[in-house]
Amino acid sequence: MTPEELSAAITACLQDAVASGELNAPAAAIPAEVRVERPKNRDHGDWATSIALQLAKPAGLPPRAVAGILAGRLSDIPGVARVEIAGPGFLNVTLDAAAAGALAKVIVEAAEAYGRNDALAGHVVNMEFVSANPTGPLHLAHTRWAAVGDSIARVLSASGAAVTKEYYINDAGSQMNNFGASVLAAIKGLPTPEGGYPGGYIDDLAKTVLTDHPDIRELTDEAALPVVRAAAYQAQMADIRETLADFGVEFDVYFSEQQLHDGAIYTAVERLREQGHVFDEEGAVWLRTTDFGDDKDRVLIRANGEPTYFAADAAYYLSKKDRGFPEKIYLLGADHHGYINRLKAIAAAAGDDPDTNIEVLIGQMVSVNGARLSKRAGNIIELRDLLNWLGADALRYSLGRSPANSPMALEPDVLKKNTNENPVFYVQYAHARTAAVARNAAAGGVDRSAFDAGVLTHPTESNLLAQLGAYPSVVADAARFREPHRVARHLEVIAGTYHRWYDACRVTPLGDEPVTDLNRTRLWLNDATGQVLANGLGLLGVSAPERM
RNA sequence: GCGUGAGUAGCUCAGCAGGAUAGAGCGUCCCUCUCCUAAAGGGAAGGCCGCGGGUUCGAAUCCCGCCUCGCGCACCA
Numbered sequence: 089m090t091p092e093e094l095s096a097a098i099t100a101c102l103q104d105a106v107a108s109g110e111l112n113a114p115a116a117a118i119p120a121e122v123r124v125e126r127p128k129n130r131d132h133g134d135w136a137t138s139i140a141l142q143l144a145k146p147a148g149l150p151p152r153a154v155a156g157i158l159a160g161r162l163s164d165i166p167g168v169a170r171v172e173i174a175g176p177g178f179l180n181v182t183l184d185a186a187a188a189g190a191l192a193k194v195i196v197e198a199a200e201a202y203g204r205n206d207a208l209a210g211h212v213v214n215m216e217f218v219s220a221n222p223t224g225p226l227h228l229a230h231t232r233w234a235a236v237g238d239s240i241a242r243v244l245s246a247s248g249a250a251v252t253k254e255y256y257i258n259d260a261g262s263q264m265n266n267f268g269a270s271v272l273a274a275i276k277g278l279p280t281p282e283g284g285y286p287g288g289y290i291d292d293l294a295k296t297v298l299t300d301h302p303d304i305r306e307l308t309d310e311a312a313l314p315v316v317r318a319a320a321y322q323a324q325m326a327d328i329r330e331t332l333a334d335f336g337v338e339f340d341v342y343f344s345e346q347q348l349h350d351g352a353i354y355t356a357v358e359r360l361r362e363q364g365h366v367f368d369e370e371g372a373v374w375l376r377t378t379d380f381g382d383d384k385d386r387v388l389i390r391a392n393g394e395p396t397y398f399a400a401d402a403a404y405y406l407s408k409k410d411r412g413f414p415e416k417i418y419l420l421g422a423d424h425h426g427y428i429n430r431l432k433a434i435a436a437a438a439g440d441d442p443d444t445n446i447e448v449l450i451g452q453m454v455s456v457n458g459a460r461l462s463k464r465a466g467n468i469i470e471l472r473d474l475l476n477w478l479g480a481d482a483l484r485y486s487l488g489r490s491p492a493n494s495p496m497a498l499e500p501d502v503l504k505k506n507t508n509e510n511p512v513f514y515v516q517y518a519h520a521r522t523a524a525v526a527r528n529a530a531a532g533g534v535d536r537s538a539f540d541a542g543v544l545t546h547p548t549e550s551n552l553l554a555q556l557g558a559y560p561s562v563v564a565d566a567a568r569f570r571e572p573h574r575v576a577r578h579l580e581v582i583a584g585t586y587h588r589w590y591d592a593c594r595v596t597p598l599g600d601e602p603v604t605d606l607n608r609t610r611l612w613l614n615d616a617t618g619q620v621l622a623n624g625l626g627l628l629g630v631s632a633p634e635r636m
Numbered sequence: 637g638c639g640u641g642a643g644u645a646g647c648u649c650a651g652c653a654g655g656a657u658a659g660a661g662c663g664u665c666c667c668u669c670u671c672c673u674a675a676a677g678g679g680a681a682g683g684c685c686g687c688g689g690g691u692u693c694g695a696a697u698c699c700c701g702c703c704u705c706g707c708g709c710a711c712c713a
Contacts, residue, residue, distance in 0.1 A: 128658095178656065425640050429639090494649090510661095636675070
């Protein structure tokens with residue numbers, strides 16, 4: 089029995105108690121779903137609910153009396169061995185071993201599908217993240233957004249949403265000219281121009297461009313700049329895409345800002361004007377974002393006729409809307425949190441609901457060994473170097489296991505360790521161990537030809553089954569709250585629970601002992617655990633090794 | 637000043653749609669392998685959950701105020 093099934097059964101008991109008139113409470117007080125929790129203390133049963141405490145006041149009864157009304161019905165649920173009323177009115181449910189253990193077979197048979205759910209079925213989402221400027225390589229901050237954004241997309245998909253992963257390329261504006269001019273200067277052996285981009289990668293791009301355009305030096309600067317700019321841009325984007333691919337991140341759409349400048353921006357401004365939120369002042373065209381909670385109104389078209397970056401944002405938002413995405417998620421860095429209100433204002437001005445059609449997630453910065461990284465400090469670390477140094481698994485896992493909106497410290501030395509101290513190792517090791525146990529079982533003549541859930545009676549087996557059973561709801565919560573770190577943390581719990589089970593319960597019998605159905609049934613549990621660990625690691629974009 | 641994120645064990649951090657005795661890893665101190673991965677596991681010690689109010693059967697969690705730290709407040713991109 090899964091926690092969801094138990095929850096549904098308890099909900100039915102509650103509805104029955106209300107329908108029978110035994111429990112009188114206003115309909116509004118009756119939850120659509122009664123949540124069950126795994127108690128920390130084993131004396132409190134396998135699953136517990138505080139529903140009686142919540143209903144006591146609306147029902148006008150002492151909590152323990154409400155619990156008493158429900159307890160009898162709960163006892164009749166098939167698979168429930170015992171129901172106890174504890175403390176102020178908790179209902180503690182103990183399952184019989186066969187009902188709890190059946191889950192192992194369910195998981196093995198569901199395989200990759202275990203954990204997938206339909207909590208977000210029908211949601212069509214545009215998930216934008218990374219969107220790093222194409223004027224240089226990806227660095228550590230982008231790395232976090234890449235890891236978190238991709239995992240958010242994966243848990244959303246696992247929960248039934250239709251997700252499109254999108255990268256917005258800021259390839260318009262003066263920065264691209266500065267970028268092109270920097271590469272051109274490098275080609276000519278000149279110093280970095282004023283406002284240009286320094287760095288060794290510029291020299292590398294110069295070499296690449298020179299290889300493809302050997303005659304470039306013979307052109308005038310005016311003629312060469314557009315060629316160099318375009319070629320360097322292509323090379324840089326290729327590098328970004330390749331690096332992301334090596335990081336396990338693939339985008340469905342790379343959206344170029346430049347394409348908005350052919351008219352879409354002006355069309356967007358006119359559409360917003362028709363909605364009544366645009367005005368002209370001091371020669372510029374403004375969006376009245378203050379109507380929607382922004383601090384000040386924002387300029388769309390400057391007095392000199394040039395559109396602002398914000399105007400492109402507006403056109404881009406409308407593009408997402410026109411392309412059929414009711415839900416638009418933006419994952420931005422902490423230095424962009426001031427953009428939340430104006431992005432929401434765009435949504436509202438476009439006639440959308442800023443509470444449901446747009447969602448702006450803010451990710452905090454990453455420090456390395458306690459040091460903050462910044463361009464000014466000159467200690468930027470590139471994603472490519474991080475990959476070479478630590479590997480994609482350690483990077484993705486460590487960046488994915490913390491909530492994106494809390495600052496985190498990366499400790500490279502720890503990530504190279506093969507001990508409990510390194511969480512990615514801990515979880516991957518547990519998976520590898522399930523594989524090793526399965527290999528030994530095969531060699532020892534243990535197979536899955538029998539399954540008798542009733543024999544899984546050891547406390548560590550009950551714990552392991554409970555944690556495996558909680559996995560689908562963890563995935564659903566991770567999707568609902570856009571917090572994939574919940575999956576990582578739960579995998580760590582499963583890994584620990586598995587290691588304890590492994591120490592207490594053998595799958596393959598010792599020496600000359602015969603193979604029994606207990607051994608065979610435990611193999612199902614072992615394989616179920618490996619499956620859940622692999623599924624969870626997959627959501628985080630981390631591999632599940634068979635051996636370590 | 638305004639906005640925004642953070643403050644939980646010695647360290648790095650979970651927990652925050654309110655629940656029973658506050659969690660993990662590391663570090664410290666004990667303990668467990670002739671047999672599936674000891675790359676693991678068990679136990680001990682270690683907490684005014686930043687401070688002060690409030691809400692209620694119950695607050696680390698929700699509300700208000702304050703303190704400290706990070707980040708941001710362009711007709712830049």
